[in-house]
Amino acid sequence: xxxxFALPVLLLIGAAQTVKVEQPSTAxxxxxxxxxxxxxxxxxxxxxxxxxxxxxxDVVPHTVTDSLARWDSGEIGAGxxxxxxxxxxxxxSYLCEYHPSMTGTLEVxxxxxxxxxxxEQSQAESMDVQQRPDAEGSRRDGW
Amino acid sequence: MFRKPDITVLTAAATIALLxxxxxxxxxxxxxxxxxxxxxxxxxxNAIDIEMGEIARTRGSDERVREFAERMITDHTAVNEQxxxxxxxxxxxxxxxxxxxxxxxxxxxAKRTLRAASxxxxxRAYMAHEVDYHRSVLQALDQTLIPSTTNGxxxxxxxxxxxxxAAHLAHAERLHASLGSKP
Numbered sequence: 001x002x003x004x005f006a007l008p009v010l011l012l013i014g015a016a017q018t019v020k021v022e023q024p025s026t027a028x029x030x031x032x033x034x035x036x037x038x039x040x041x042x043x044x045x046x047x048x049x050x051x052x053x054x055x056x057x058d059v060v061p062h063t064v065t066d067s068l069a070r071w072d073s074g075e076i077g078a079g080x081x082x083x084x085x086x087x088x089x090x091x092x093s094y095l096c097e098y099h100p101s102m103t104g105t106l107e108v109x110x111x112x113x114x115x116x117x118x119x120e121q122s123q124a125e126s127m128d129v130q131q132r133p134d135a136e137g138s139r140r141d142g143w
Numbered sequence: 144m145f146r147k148p149d150i151t152v153l154t155a156a157a158t159i160a161l162l163x164x165x166x167x168x169x170x171x172x173x174x175x176x177x178x179x180x181x182x183x184x185x186x187x188x189n190a191i192d193i194e195m196g197e198i199a200r201t202r203g204s205d206e207r208v209r210e211f212a213e214r215m216i217t218d219h220t221a222v223n224e225q226x227x228x229x230x231x232x233x234x235x236x237x238x239x240x241x242x243x244x245x246x247x248x249x250x251x252x253a254k255r256t257l258r259a260a261s262x263x264x265x266x267r268a269y270m271a272h273e274v275d276y277h278r279s280v281l282q283a284l285d286q287t288l289i290p291s292t293t294n295g296x297x298x299x300x301x302x303x304x305x306x307x308x309a310a311h312l313a314h315a316e317r318l319h320a321s322l323g324s325k326p
Contacts, residue, residue, distance in 0.1 A: 037306035060221045060307065078221070098214055101313035 026111055029053060032104065034062050034076070034096075039104035046086050047111040055081045062102065067093040176240065176287075178294050183237035184246070185288065185301060186226050188280050189219040191250040192273075198257055199269045208266045211273070211318055215311065222304050229300055263322070270319035277312035284308065 027049040033040045035057040046052060054064050056076045064073040064082055070092075073082040086108040096102035176184065192215050199212035230237060253272060260268050284305045292298040 036303055037310040058306075059225050059303070060218045099310040099314060100317065101310050 027051065031055060033057055034064075034102075037099055037102055039102060042104045043107075044104070045107045045109060048086055048089055048108055049111065050086050050108075052084050052086065052106065053081050054084075061098065063097040064094055064104075065097045067095060072097075175291055176242070177238070178292055178297055179235050179238040180240040180243075181288050181292055181301075182226060182230060182235065182297060183239055183243045184283075185304060186223055186237050187243040187246050188283075189223045189226070189304075191246060192276065193219045193223075194250065194254065195257070195269070195272065195276075198254060199265075202257070202261065202265050203269065204262045205266045205322065207318055207321075208269060211314065212269070214314075215273070218307050218311070222300075222307060225303075226300060229296055233294065233296065267319070267322050267324075270315060270322060273315040274312065274319050277308050277315055281305065281308045281312060 026047070028047070029051045030044060030046055030053070032044060032052060032054045034054055037058065039054070044052070054073065054076065056062050056078055059078050061075045061077050063075060064084070066072065071084065073084075076082050086106070089108050089110055092106040092108065094104050094106070196212040196215035196219070200209050200216065203209040203212055226237075257265065257269060257272070284301060289298060289301050289305065292301060
């Protein structure tokens with residue numbers, strides 16, 4: 001009888017674990033292209049916990065350097081990329097140290113601060129990205 | 144005291160005048176430039192700024208000027224390598240022409256003047272040259288070279304070079320202004 005009783009309990013535990021694993025993460029990956037000596041998009045709003053990837057599409061090296069020197073990519077060679085995780089909220093102006101006229105701005109906000117419609121759209125884009133291995137991520141630009 | 148290095152600026156201006164006058168000269172003196180000739184002008188313009196950078200990275204007295212010179216060498220070398228790869232792929236040999244020849248003559252004169260300057264005078268003369276040179280190349284790209292190019296890949300290359308030139312010009316203007324005027 002104990003064995004018969006234990007089986008459904010184990011099944012329930014297993015089901016609970018499965019549900020937990022399949023919970024989607026709200027953290028997203030955003031891509032900023034460095035192309036033709038400009039950051040595109042030049043302004044981007046992301047949530048705390050999101051990942052931002054800069055990809056250098058130019059034939060020359062660039063950097064992604066925080067204007068207040070809080071972080072710095074170092075040299076990003078032609079065709080290379082650099083990844084940064086938004087760990088705290090704030091407004092971050094950055095530039096290419098090699099070409100100071102190249103500037104960009106990141107606004108990092110708490111996830112719940114994002115407008116619902118934008119978050120919903122971004123999550124849909126993120127799911128779409130996961131289905132396309134060649135895609136780099138989704139964006140929320142021009143806030 | 145006699146002040147002489149402004150000759151460099153005058154030489155740079157003469158070089159630039161030749162480049163900026165490229166469309167008029169080609170229309171008055173002969174047929175418009177073809178793609179092979181445009182490629183040669185672009186490659187020559189890049190090569191000249193690499194050579195100027197080679198001088199400035201050793202003779203510059205201000206660290207920022209030397210770093211700028213290194214950046215010019217890196218960037219213009221990368222653009223010219225891309226141009227060489229494109230020409231090879233297209234089976235096109237860049238063709239020397241009157242405009243690239245004039246550019247070369249002007250550059251040699253500018254280099255002689257730069258080599259005669261030193262210290263802060265050199266820094267100011269080099270950066271003044273870089274401002275004028277990039278401004279004129281940008282103008283030539285916009286008004287002549289890009290609109291006249293028929294091959295799509297060459298046009299794309301020139302448009303990418305334009306981004307580099309515009310970024311260099313902004314950087315050069317800022318750095319030149321920070322050096323101040325002659326005491």
